[in-house]
Amino acid sequence: MTDSPLQVLTLPTAPYPDQRPGTSGLRKKVGRLVIGQNGIMSTPAVSCVIRKMKAISGIILTASHNPGGPDGDFGIKFNTAKGGPAPQAVTNKIFQMSRTIEEYAICPDLRVDLGTTGKQTFDLENKFKPFTVEIVDPVESYANSLRNIFDFAFLKELLSGDNHIQICLDAMHGVVGPYVKKILCEELGSPANSAINCEPLENFGGHHPDPNLTNAADLVETMRNGQYDFGAAFDGDGDRNMILGKHGFFVNPSDSVAVIAANIFCIPYFQHAGVRGFARSMPTSAALDMVAKVTKIQLYETPTGWKFFGSLMDAGRLSLCGEESFGTGSDHIREKDGLWAVLAWLSILATRRQSVEDIMTEHWRTYGRNYYTRFDYEEVDLDAAVEMMLDLELMISDKAFIKQVFTVGEKKYQVETADNFEYSDPVDGTISRNQGLRIIFKGGSRIIFRLGGTGSFGVTVHLYIDSYEKDINKIFQDPQVALAELVAIALQLSHIHERTGRSGPTVIT
Ligand code: G1P
Numbered sequence: 001m002t003d004s005p006l007q008v009l010t011l012p013t014a015p016y017p018d019q020r021p022g023t024s025g026l027r028k029k030v031g032r033l034v035i036g037q038n039g040i041m042s043t044p045a046v047s048c049v050i051r052k053m054k055a056i057s058g059i060i061l062t063a064s065h066n067p068g069g070p071d072g073d074f075g076i077k078f079n080t081a082k083g084g085p086a087p088q089a090v091t092n093k094i095f096q097m098s099r100t101i102e103e104y105a106i107c108p109d110l111r112v113d114l115g116t117t118g119k120q121t122f123d124l125e126n127k128f129k130p131f132t133v134e135i136v137d138p139v140e141s142y143a144n145s146l147r148n149i150f151d152f153a154f155l156k157e158l159l160s161g162d163n164h165i166q167i168c169l170d171a172m173h174g175v176v177g178p179y180v181k182k183i184l185c186e187e188l189g190s191p192a193n194s195a196i197n198c199e200p201l202e203n204f205g206g207h208h209p210d211p212n213l214t215n216a217a218d219l220v221e222t223m224r225n226g227q228y229d230f231g232a233a234f235d236g237d238g239d240r241n242m243i244l245g246k247h248g249f250f251v252n253p254s255d256s257v258a259v260i261a262a263n264i265f266c267i268p269y270f271q272h273a274g275v276r277g278f279a280r281s282m283p284t285s286a287a288l289d290m291v292a293k294v295t296k297i298q299l300y301e302t303p304t305g306w307k308f309f310g311s312l313m314d315a316g317r318l319s320l321c322g323e324e325s326f327g328t329g330s331d332h333i334r335e336k337d338g339l340w341a342v343l344a345w346l347s348i349l350a351t352r353r354q355s356v357e358d359i360m361t362e363h364w365r366t367y368g369r370n371y372y373t374r375f376d377y378e379e380v381d382l383d384a385a386v387e388m389m390l391d392l393e394l395m396i397s398d399k400a401f402i403k404q405v406f407t408v409g410e411k412k413y414q415v416e417t418a419d420n421f422e423y424s425d426p427v428d429g430t431i432s433r434n435q436g437l438r439i440i441f442k443g444g445s446r447i448i449f450r451l452g453g454t455g456s457f458g459v460t461v462h463l464y465i466d467s468y469e470k471d472i473n474k475i476f477q478d479p480q481v482a483l484a485e486l487v488a489i490a491l492q493l494s495h496i497h498e499r500t501g502r503s504g505p506t507v508i509t
């Protein structure tokens with residue numbers, strides 16, 4: 001406590017016309033702030049802490065999977081009392097407020113020691129008292145919840161018992177490093193060299209902290225030599241994950257959630273809580289649908305973005321969900337959770353004692369394979385992208401488009417339906433329109449075009465392609481070969497290269 005009250009200044013400010021969703025509504029009287037030690041806490045840990053302490057909301061300062069630091073991006077996430085990303089009604093309100101904001105309160109002399117855990121109380125003027133800042137261990141509360149979800153003794157046997165496997169986890173210099181070290185190494189006994197890039201750096205060591213084949217290429221390369229049985233990478237704030245097997249065998253995120261669904265009772269949490277429903281975002285492949293069908297568990301297809309899952313979870317309708325964009329999670333919190341996904345996979349490996357590749361190929365043999373690829377065209381000129389989408393929508397909504405047959409080489413694809421995806425939330429009826437253009441062919445193959453919403457310059461055009469194959473003689477192809485015809489059709493329909501001035505995508509997954 002300081003001797004005399006610290007001065008609070010109210011400063012004039014100007015409205016922001018362009019800050020959607022903008023800063024959060026810190027107009028409420030704030031009596032207590034909880035911050036991770038040294039300012040570090042992963043997005044899933046924040047979600048966990050908000051729920052545990054019944055906080056009114058949380059703010060995460062992160063550019064998530066975007067490159068950060070002085071030459072990169074800065075970002076603000078606002079999570080509500082349920083622990084998940086703010087729904088659109090809230091972000092719209094924030095946006096509105098940011099256009100009329102006229103003053104804000106700040107306390108320039110307040111100094112918080114971020115390095116020491118415990119409570120610090122400050123005597124502020126008038127309505128802001130008492131003001132308490134609590135610095136907490138960023139890992140402990142979250143690790144505790146994982147201990148209740150998984151069987152740590154069983155996982156410890158897998159990672160450090162007589163017959164242990166070797167793993168390699170790449171934190172990409174994001175916030176997950178301390179979590180990996182404490183949970184996987186210290187507690188589960190994985191050797192120190194199984195955790196790489198675990199020191200959080202402000203600029204992520206100059207790399208792009210997004211776990212995919214392009215940005216986590218070093219890990220893929222490391223895995224190729226065959227020393228490690230299991231590999232994973234995380235994004236800057238720890239909510240995304242990429243799973244790899246021995247020799248760099250890549251598990252597509254759409255397949256990853258399907259494998260977890262098919263083996264869900266390897267995770268003790270679900271043995272107790274049961275399984276209420278599965279969900280995937282619309283552009284995610286239908287691999288999860290196949291598992292839902294066989295297990296007779298309800299499947300929801302939502303728009304892109306985790307907030308749509310949160311509403312289903314709050315209503316007790318959803319247990320496990322995933323997105324093709326390297327997001328996997330469950331109703332233990334309201335965010336996707338990279339480390340949870342890793343422990344889910346390790347629980348499956350510990351139970352089945354098979355390699356990642358064997359588990360994946362056996363899955364395809366049982367359920368068929370959804371070949372999947374995503375092309376990202378990053379930082380495209382917004383006008384060019386919007387015009388392309390408008391023209392595409394016009395074309396696919398023409399009656400003549402339906403039933404049209406596209407022939408590439410020997411393959412024929414007949415259009416069955418095409419639309420601009422819209423979603424009505426089954427819990428509160430909220431309608432979300434304009435969520436991506438879908439062209440669905442007879443047999444279930446799909447071409448999807450969607451404009452991204454998390455880039456900070458221009459816009460990312462996403463092209464998603466999904467095709468189902470149940471013939472077990474045809475399930476072992478390279479996805480780029482298996483999907484070549486559909487890619488050709490998508491390029492021809494959209495003229496995306498001509499319209500964007502690109503000769504190819506920035507990232508292929
Ligand atoms: C991207 C992904 C989406 C994910 C979001 C946040 O959004 O496509 O699945 O939920 O990041 O991690 P986009 O930029 O495509 O709108």
Ligand code: ZN
Pocket residue numbers: 043064065235236237238239240
């Ligand atoms: Zn993230």
